[in-house]
Amino acid sequence: MSKKNPNYRNSFADKFTRWVKGDYDPIAGQMEMNAPDKEVFGDERIRYVHLHIVKSNNYSERMFEEGLAKNVRRFTGLYKVFGAIVAIFIACLLLWTVSYLPKFGDPNAPENNEVATRYIEQGLSETGAVNIVTGMILDYRAFDTFGESCVLFVASCCVLILLRVDKDEDPESRAIEDMNDRHYEPRNDTILQKVANFLVPLMIVFGIYVVLNGHISPGGGFSGGAIIGSGLILYLTAYGFEKTQRFMNEKVVKALTVGALTFYCFAKSYSFYTGANHLHSIITPGTPGNILSAGLIVYLNICVGIVVACTMYSFYTLFRKGGI
């Protein structure tokens, strides 16, 4: 092994180390894994920015900056030591706790109590869902799950606030965004398009299957929605915005999201209201195992799937060019 390899530059080990260090891409070769100024995101960046962006080379200002940098560095050093101590303390505290907890896989642990028993033994007859986890999150603990959809909704609102660039208010930066996007994305890449032709229908069909079978097999609205969203994103990467915007523009995304969430809201309000007031509910579990069974669960799964797919797609487009 110690034999010197004359072609060390091209040996696997060297490629691997260089790949880990980040200046070599096994596929693209030496291209631009790391842009000219070697450590783009590391400490080198500080100097880079100071040299290039801060052009005011006033002497006193630079002295001030260096003083500040020294202060900051000293502070960061202290901060790191302190942080390590805190982290080790928390780790020890939690490990100490773990040693007092019930054993792994113990059937007599406190959490395997009447709650879990009822979910398993009567879940099928009470909710109609074969997949007990889905029955639990969409029927027994549906309020949590509605909250969870709202988390997704509020996060997408925040991302909209941060990243959406509006045509009316800021046409200039909108145009820059569009130009950048056209510049940096692959245009009509044949390999990508061929792969997408094959994969996108498969992904979307599989996603729909996962959503619709959420109450029968593993999966459900969330995972299925994420798969559909990934399919849409792949289609977008292969064919560009002109094609996708015919069926997924801002209006459609908004309408789908609001429609799905509104249905979710009303359906669950009805079920909560009848449940709490002990009224008769028209929702029945149906025949377990059928697609159209399990009461509201299948519809709720579809709603969650739509919301998740739309949100994931809009996250991607917002990051890419600041608009859906």
Place this chain on the structure above:
Amino acid sequence: MAFVQNFPFFCIILSMFSAIISFVMNGRVAKYIHVAMVTAVLILSLATLSFVVGTGESYTFMMGHFPAPWGNEIRIGELEALMAVFFSLIMMLSVFGGMAHIDREVQDSKKNLFYILLDLLMASLLALIYTNDLFTAYVFIEINTIAACGLIMIKKQGRTYVSALRYMIMSLVGSGLFLIGLTLLYSITGHLLMSPAKEVLEQIVAVHSYQVPLMVIIILVTVGLGIKSGLYPFHTWIPDAYGYTTPSASAVLSSLVSKGYIFLLIKIFYRVLDFDSVISSHMVNILFVFGVVGMIMGSVAAIKEKNIRRMTAYSSVAQIGYIYMGIGLGTTAGVVAALFHIISHGAMKSLLFISISGLTEVSDGRSDYLSLRGAGLRNKVAGAAFTVGSLSMIGMPLLTGFISKYLFAAAATTAGSKMITAWVVLAISTVLNTMYFMRTVLTLYRPVPEETHKAYTVEKSRIETAAIIGMILLNIGLGVASQPVIKVIEAGLAMFG
């Protein structure tokens, strides 16, 4: 089941639904929806409060068809209803008070998103107040955090991004710790609902098993929620977060968001962990120490601060220290004082932040002391409002701040060894408060030559003036007629047990 008993559930669903529907509306319609929603929530909560006070006992409301240990549920008592009333009232006044600023500072196309954030904030606060389920609490804590982050960065400037980032990092550490505490709690009790979990915990405490996990749970939950509410050593994000966003958002953030977490903490102490075992774990002593240190250090930082909005934000740090000191006393009277201070601090801080926006408006939009000279003369309403808020903060009789200080001092008399410390620190803190608030008020009324500032025509927005007057009245009302509120708090706390 009486129809009134559905009202808390209607409040939560209504605020969530108005958020969802605002997504396809424009800014103006979203504003109207928000105002209508908050008004409706206020009225419904008042009805709930009167119902609960009338019957004198609490009730649980099933969220679904399944009873207690299996389904989600919310629980309504006097304290919860009272908090809902005050939170919606303060939310309404804060939004009205900063309406003109929202119109100016938020981009037109993003106004509806701003109101969505406020709607969801209201929903999450209501859910945090009413919930009887720990995991629901976690989910709504996250909604609260994200919505608050959106409110902080709504102005879209570099500085607000940085403060939002710092807020998010601190909050996420807090929620991580809270969630792992919750996991441990679930693994030793097997329940997520508060009442069954408490029953199991009582058995556990009785047979002295799982003592270490129980202590660690108390630590993790307290520290997690403490970080999120800005307890002293974790307060560094507060001045930036409150200092640079739009006034309504500052008011809402300082008077409601952190208070929601504190209320949840008190609820968990009483309804899950049992306050006696919290006291015997010495966690209250730690909270007491941090609260006391926060009271002093927050005020000291406020004195050093030159920017009036950041000064007020630092004063929030001190006031959160008051609340934790009250909890840390370890007596029921201390917790009553803390709960009253949650309400009264909400009333005072929203008034201060809203009036500051009126004052900076007539000082070239600057908020340092030099520019603010004479601002109280230029904008009389805002000046008067700031004065009332400051006096209330200092503890002027007839205003709400006096009542909370009195309650804290009275609660300290029964707290044994903590009595002297609490009194001394209350006195020091009052002196420090007086120093920086009186300095500000004197600056505001210091006459300046006319030509330094160009003549400002204060836009007389009737809604904002009405909101400011409403807040002043709320401060006076809480100060004059505090007895009924305190009685409701005491009764509600007794229902918790």
Place this chain on the structure above:
Amino acid sequence: MGSFATNYEEIAAVLLFVIGMSNLVFQPNLLKKIIGLDIMDSAVYLFLAAKGYIEGRTAPIVVDGILDASHYINPVPAGLVLTGIVVSVSVSALMMALTVCLYREYHTLNIDEIMMKLRKEED
């Protein structure tokens, strides 16, 4: 102390939690902070899911109509984790959007440097 030799999942989860949290708080690079956040959340979910596992039982999906609780693992933790994953992906998307905005404003991903520039802006 008996559980220490069997609860590998919990021990690993604690270590991951601490590493993730230190990354979130002390790592200067914003994107690594976000990865740390995701790791921290995953660690808690691993902890939770490990609590639900019972030796020798199968996933909670009813097969052949067997409705006996001694046949399936505890479904509660899985449901909670499912909810939690959604929360963590939303939070990380929001953090990434914040990162992009901060980069646009300050041209760096290093939080210390951003703070330095901010302080300079103020003076």
Place this chain on the structure above:
Amino acid sequence: MTGLRILLLVLLIICTIAVSFSKNLLVSVVIYMAFSLVMSIIWLILESPDLAITEAAVGAGVTSILFFVTLKKIRSIRTTAEEDIDE
């Protein structure tokens, strides 16, 4: 089975440490993807197929895509900024 469990858990910890110390962000993100995949296998072993499918779709799928697009965005912003300076 115990051996496999421990192996996967050790892999997880190695992944996290590698993320903390890797110099290149792209590498960090790829390691994070590997982390998610290992996690999803662990969830299969823990008899939670729901979680496994969700983690595979979300952790290794959507979150990583978002990381990549963020990196790309940052790179394009940087290039634009450099052009501005050159001018």
